[in-house]
Amino acid sequence: MIDQRILDTHNLTRGEFDLIVSLIGREPNLTEIGVFSAMWSEHCSYKSSKIYLKGLPTRGRAVVQGPGENAGIIDIGGGKVIVFKIESHNHPSFIEPFQGAATGVGGILRDIFTMGARPIALLDSLRFGPLESPRNRSIMEGVVSGISSYGNSIGVPTVGGEVYFGENYALNPLVNVFCLGLADKDKIFYAKAEGIGNAVLYVGSKTGRDGIHGATMASAEFGKETEHKRPNVQVGDPFKEKLLVEACLEVMDRGVIVGIQDMGAAGLTCSTAEMPAKSGTGLEIDLDLVPQREEGMTPYEILLSESQERMLIVARPDKVAEVREIFSKWDLDAVEIGRVIEGDRMKVRFHGQVVVDVPVSAVVDLCPMYRRPVAEPAPLEPRNVRPVPSPGDLAAVFRKLLGSPTIASKEWVFRQYDHMVQTNTVLLPGADAAVLRIKGTTRALAVSLDGNSLYAQLDPKTGAAIAVAEACRNLACVGARPVGVTNCLNFGSPEKPGVMAQFKAAIDGITEACLAFEIPVTGGNVSFYNDTEGASIYPTPVLGVVGLIEDVGRVVTPGFKGEGDAVVLLGRMTPELGGSEYLKVAHGREDGLPPAINLAGERAVQETCLEAAEAGMLASAHDLSEGGLAVAAAECAFAAPGRLGCRLELEGGIRADALLFGEAQSRILVTVEPALLPALLDLAAKRGVAASRIGTIGGHRIRIAVAGAVPVDLPVEEARTIWSGAIPAYFEAKES
């Protein structure tokens, strides 16, 4: 008998249970309850978010596969496609940072190679509590080494990402991992279970009692009782996954399989249900044949285990021997556990008994979709209502900003990542976007991840739109045109009307921005229930944008290049300070409104930068983001050979702190040889983009004058020491 307690532990409502009963025509047994609970969990069914996600723009000329598959696919011409996706692994990474982050990497890699693509790059977007706390440090240390251990071992370079710090992440860190793959257009694979009578093969690690209820865990708020969920933590095995990548790509390349699906959240259940659902068939498996690591596992446990590094394959019976042979070359077993059957059934046998017999469509497609209560959007603060006092010593503020972990160099992180393996990485971490050449062509791909959750907290719609805009702007800075978007939406509980209001607004912001840039959303991930002990994280939409560069020789880098080059600011200065890192670091305030964004204006700025880059005019380019103009100029100097500095002169008219540290959007700092200056200014004028020369490259100091005074004047070396030493200092202090 299924009672309320069982429903509670499975996060199923009474209404959902009644629906299950009517769908299967009888009361489900416990194993079936487990199956429905996992597949109808928020994590797998998107029941609270789907109606909103439908509004995202997903069409485009080059889209081969939009949302709904393991990853999105974009045609880049020349017979090649790119396959990419971002995934969260927030809850597991809080429970066990190293393994949680490592298995997050393993999971997103499987989403990519299951489609026939070789993974060529990883990026990670991370959010931690402030580093003053030993616990936050140890979470960060564990997460970074987990990502590094998995990515490095499997041989996929981790080429970029972002790291932010904020008190709201102390009990709910965010670990979002993005993966990009490259495939031949005619060798794409889907999670199909076609062909009645075809064999179903299980490959990879044995099944243990790992992460049972991982999907439901990721769909529930953390409370004190989370402790008891801990024994279910999965341990990643990157070596096994490396073998799987090679073996799977080989069977796909040889064309000996029909369909393939990784076992991610909800494990064997998910792949056993989803593969036939996509093909209008049924599937029958025998659990006694499933390779098991532990003794005495129940059908419930085998079906719901989230053991890592496993795949399900459908192959024609006459090809099974060949599939087996390829896997055995890579020291892996491919075990036949069932077959494709006629009719809409998922049938599971165990010890000769049928333990699950339910309609595939009920499990996969008929989960109720919710229109959860949405609060009236929180009224936005009026612009600049609380006056910001003048900070006095702007030089001191500049130093403080350079040393703020959110702005400081992330080298401590990315040095632990192999960012060069596969020898495609043209721009290493540290530039605006990562750039990977495509071997055998003159083209390159660029990727950037962005998301500013303080902006999103203060104004979810604008914050989300800015995340899209900034990711595209980062691509423009390296000379890449955006071709596709993926997104990871990290929010609190959807059962809170306030959170749903944030979510809805964020989707609106992403939609508007993607329409403005004419780029399709090809997929993404929603992570709800990022609440611990009742408090939600700031809404954190993380956008991943992939772009294309036609001529890899024209890639632009952020570092200043030549003494005497002209420094030009594309875009306009405004007095906005709300939500800025400056306001947070210098005044201890997280208030105001994030900077406004005019998407058409933003696009014009980016087009100007792109056109100049493609014409080979730009010596360097770097966008302005956290820390504003002063920090951007400093970063260009840090990236320059020989500690090349700059002399900038800004007109007054706007308060000095806003000029130096304000985060007005749609701005890019570029440098050109003086002879090319008129051409660049012309180009900008044609697009109606404000552009003005604000200084010259030279010397070894970062010198910024404002209306006659010189508030910033620091040797590059000294500034660099502050910037590069800030994060290591937290960890070394602990080690001594």
Place this chain on the structure above:
Amino acid sequence: MKFGVVVFPGSNCDADTLYAFREVMGQPAVSLWHKDHDLAGVDCVVLPGGFSYGDYLRSGAIARFSPLMRDVREFADKGGLVLGICNGFQVLLELGLLPGAMLRNKHLKFLCRPVTLRVENDRTRFTRRARKERLLSIPIAHFDGNYYAPPETLREIEDRGQVAFRYVDADGRATPEANVNGSLNNIAGLVNARGNVLGMMPHPERAAERLLGSEDGRVIFESMISTL
């Protein structure tokens, strides 16, 4: 000159190394499967970087038992040219084709960054196109690159001029700060007494094209090609 790049389970720089020899250096190169007993008539065997067997027991410890390693040992014993890069260096140490062993990096972190190497011996078949004291910028990417040998072995290595490369600073000095992983005597690369086997932690195949930031690795490949 025909190169053979060995593929172990968990190798992940095999494709990069093949690409460097074939596409960048324009040499014939084939991959060699670790389970075979066939060196395919190559003139040089390359053990590539990566994480053979996940580096699970010790880096290189399990790969050295692969069937093909018997052939590689014979090949080396006969004077054949063998290059081990990163994990390949670790395999050569475990095999005993080179003296010593690798410990964890001194800071106990994986380290991926460019380093400056100083050519210590330009009379080997791997360095003859370089000049002694020449500085090379080549990236490293490893967790276990902290070279160790017992004192008497270390003395022998030094006396015989077996050190091929050392980690140095921008001015070419082998300082403790430049010693990124804690290796004894800043050792980054080592040849055997006979001079036909080189192991090195830095990745020359990642420094063979200007587009990727450095071409300094080519001098090693050019030296090898020039010996035949």
Place this chain on the structure above:
Amino acid sequence: MKVRILVSFKDSVLDPQGQTVKNALHTLGYAAVKDVRQGKVFELDLAGISRAEADRLVPEMAGKVLANPIIEKFTWQIVEE
């Protein structure tokens, strides 16, 4: 006083290293090996504390620093008084 602390994955947790070592031993012909679990061992030199204090401190250190109680278990013993 010298104490030895053995830390290993809980039985239910996957041990990829142990599995890989087992496979390697099989390949080398050691067919008698049915299973391998790999763990860590710590040998601590302790000074100036009593047996009773060790009984309190060692498990505390092991549980807090040496082992990760979420996935690992530990045992300890005194190897030298």
Place this chain on the structure above:
Amino acid sequence: MKVRILVSFKDSVLDPQGQTVKNALHTLGYAAVKDVRQGKVFELDLAGISRAEADRLVPEMAGKVLANPIIEKFTWQIVEE
């Protein structure tokens, strides 16, 4: 039969992991810890072999595979007949 093999660095080899653990323990106030050495432990399940065979096979496996004699030493014992 269950055997346990302990592999640790030779005394002459610096053990940075052990040092790091020691520092961590000191930071947490465990001043009694004078030294820490970190090593590996392997627990092998052996089947179908006699005590005498184990006496021969275990040191062979340990010396050839589990430990690298240049930097490591090992000890072993039977923990379950």
